[in-house]
Amino acid sequence: MNAYNVKYARAPRMLAVAAAISIAVAGCATAPQSPEGSADVRGKLSALQSNSNLASKVPVEIREAEAAVVIAEAPVGKNVALGEHRIYMADRMVEIAMAKAATRYAEDQRAMLAQRRDKARLDARTHEADMAHRQVAMAQSKAEAERALALAAATRAASNEVEAAAKAKEMQRQIDVLQAEATDRGLVLTLGDVLFATGRSDLRPGGNSTLDKLVVFLNEYPDRNVLIEGHTDDVGSLEMNQTLSQHRADAVKLYLTQHGIQSKRVVASGMGETQPIADNLSASGRQQNRRVEVIIKNPSTELLSNTGGAGDDQFF
């Protein structure tokens, strides 16, 4: 019982001793205090050190700042002014390290920026060149298109011209074939009296190659109409010559219509002996006066313009 009492009575005393010792130890540890404000500087330095991007760029400055901070953390006792001075120095050293880190970082970024700028420049130049190219290409294609159009027009004009020329040439050839004479009334084709026997109005067979050419011509140029005029010499009565010339003109017209020429395109008139082209005193003159003239009228002129009102139907 006593032993127990002793044991339990000692316990609080031992506790008190332990507490006292621990307080003393704690007191010893905190006794030489770091100056006020050194924790702030340490915090600032730690922040810089933990930023690996910046810290790696200024190792020397950080080491110097670290040394200054360690000095600032050293207890100064009652020398507050010394503590403040050391903190001031340490703080400035940390700030210098930060500023230099920022500088280095900016310098490192510069390479990247330069690359970006160069790329932008290159892109701009490429873009410009592309634009210029495109404009040139557009201008070229436009010019080409215009050239092509002009060429096509020229070709068309040329082909028209060629065609027109060919047509004109062909017509001239046909005219030449007919041995027609161009007058202001149109093309005049003179058929000699060899087509007819004397005093007769029916066409001699086999002598119609000239008329066949005329048929070909009229088929080729459907806009051309013809006026057929019969003429005689002065042998015989006026009336008889008039009738004969009419019949001969009619015979030519008949030949043409029988060969496919529309009768409305052909007007036949007898002129009798009224329009001689040579002297009737000589045989050769009279022969020249016995004739049938086929006048191929120029297009769009009226059929009955020079017939003196004589229609073919009147005489049939």
Next chain:
Amino acid sequence: MFETKRHRRLLAFVACTGTMLLFAACVSAPPAPTTSLNEASLAIKAAERDDASHYAAAELDEARQKLIKADAAVVANQMTLAERYADESTVTAKLAAARTEAAKAAAINEEMSRGAEALLEEMQRAGDKE
């Protein structure tokens, strides 16, 4: 004999006193922190050369004020204080220089990136015009 002894004592006293006086003088009046002061004014000049008055005017001004205080402390024969002010002036002048450098670097970068942006924008506009 007596005279000689007294004479010696006097000599010793004088020597002792002189030495003590010398010591005293040394303790109360240390030499001015010339090195620190020179360093500070050199650092300020360097910062001024870098155009710190434009980029870090506050820091440069602070460094100058510290140097003025250091000089004043020298005049007041407070050499320890003078040295601290001189050192503070130096470190602040160096900070002014460092911040000036950083500001210049940042300005260059900004200019470069603006140039690139401008080109990109111009291209964009040119593209829009098409």
